[in-house]
Amino acid sequence: MERAKLLDGSTGAFLLSKVPGLKSTELANLTNPGAVSEIHRAYVASGCNVVSANTFSANALNAAKYGYDLAQLIQTALSLVKEAAADSDALTALDIGATGKVLGDDPDELTPERAYEIYSEIIDAALSVPENVPDWVWIETMSSIEEAFIAFTAVRAKCKLPILVTMSFAESGRTMYGAAPEDFAAKFEATDAAAIGMNCFVTPDKGYAIFERLKASSTKPLVVQPNGSATFAADMRRYLTLGASYVGGCCGTTPEDIAALRKVINDTTS
Numbered sequence: 001m002e003r004a005k006l007l008d009g010s011t012g013a014f015l016l017s018k019v020p021g022l023k024s025t026e027l028a029n030l031t032n033p034g035a036v037s038e039i040h041r042a043y044v045a046s047g048c049n050v051v052s053a054n055t056f057s058a059n060a061l062n063a064a065k066y067g068y069d070l071a072q073l074i075q076t077a078l079s080l081v082k083e084a085a086a087d088s089d090a091l092t093a094l095d096i097g098a099t100g101k102v103l104g105d106d107p108d109e110l111t112p113e114r115a116y117e118i119y120s121e122i123i124d125a126a127l128s129v130p131e132n133v134p135d136w137v138w139i140e141t142m143s144s145i146e147e148a149f150i151a152f153t154a155v156r157a158k159c160k161l162p163i164l165v166t167m168s169f170a171e172s173g174r175t176m177y178g179a180a181p182e183d184f185a186a187k188f189e190a191t192d193a194a195a196i197g198m199n200c201f202v203t204p205d206k207g208y209a210i211f212e213r214l215k216a217s218s219t220k221p222l223v224v225q226p227n228g229s230a231t232f233a234a235d236m237r238r239y240l241t242l243g244a245s246y247v248g249g250c251c252g253t254t255p256e257d258i259a260a261l262r263k264v265i266n267d268t269t270s
């Protein structure tokens with residue numbers, strides 16, 4: 001069995017604890033770069049193979065809301081994660097989250113054309129300085145298959161970087177917008193996405209059935225990044241035996257959880 005790659009865990013809770021009143025996590029790149037570096041370095045020290053930049057909520061909608069320059073923020077975030085990973089073998093990822101808007105024809109929400117522009121701007125910003133270009137792009141916490149596909153298409157139009165795409169399935173097996181794992185897998189099967197999978201929403205013990213459904217409907221390597229729980233690392237073992245290729249944590253996970261998961265990976269595939 002090939003050894004699974006270890007992704008990182010949550011950064012939001014750590015940043016909120018260091019920066020009281022932080023309105024949106026990406027702002028910390030500009031206001032508290034030391035705290036962002038500290039959490040990246042903790043994940044590198046936990047044995048992560050890939051560390052993600054603090055760019056989950058960095059997009060034109062939040063740039064307008066909070067008054068920052070998107071390109072400058074993304075460049076700062078990438079330089080922080082690159083610096084933290086520099087003395088290790090860890091790779092870096094640009095982290096792209098959902099817009100939080102519902103896709104549709106209603107201009108008060110988000111048209112597909114506007115969504116494509118928003119994701120294009122993010123990847124343009126990430127590619128604008130050669131030394132800060134990330135190794136991977138991770139599109140995560142998606143609830144709409146259509147939005148995930150628009151984000152993927154926008155990124156792929158600009159670069160050849162490996163792209164991971166993960167959606168958030170609840171214990172019911174559906175996302176917030178009702179998407180099913182089989183439909184997600186089918187939509188991405190013909191693309192060159194490096195991997196697809198699930199992140200956020202459930203704790204590890206509640207996600208096995210969803211993982212099995214993804215596995216049954218996709219030939220791609222699979223990613224699992226559930227939320228934290230008291231038995232997080234132990235409960236992740238089953239995903240490794242089921243064949244997960246990329247594992248990490250989402251909301252509520254810490255560098256300690258990820259270090260424990262590193263041990264589980266090494267024990268499972270020695």
Ligand SMILES: [Zn+2]
Nearest residue numbers: 200201250251
């Ligand atoms: Zn999460």
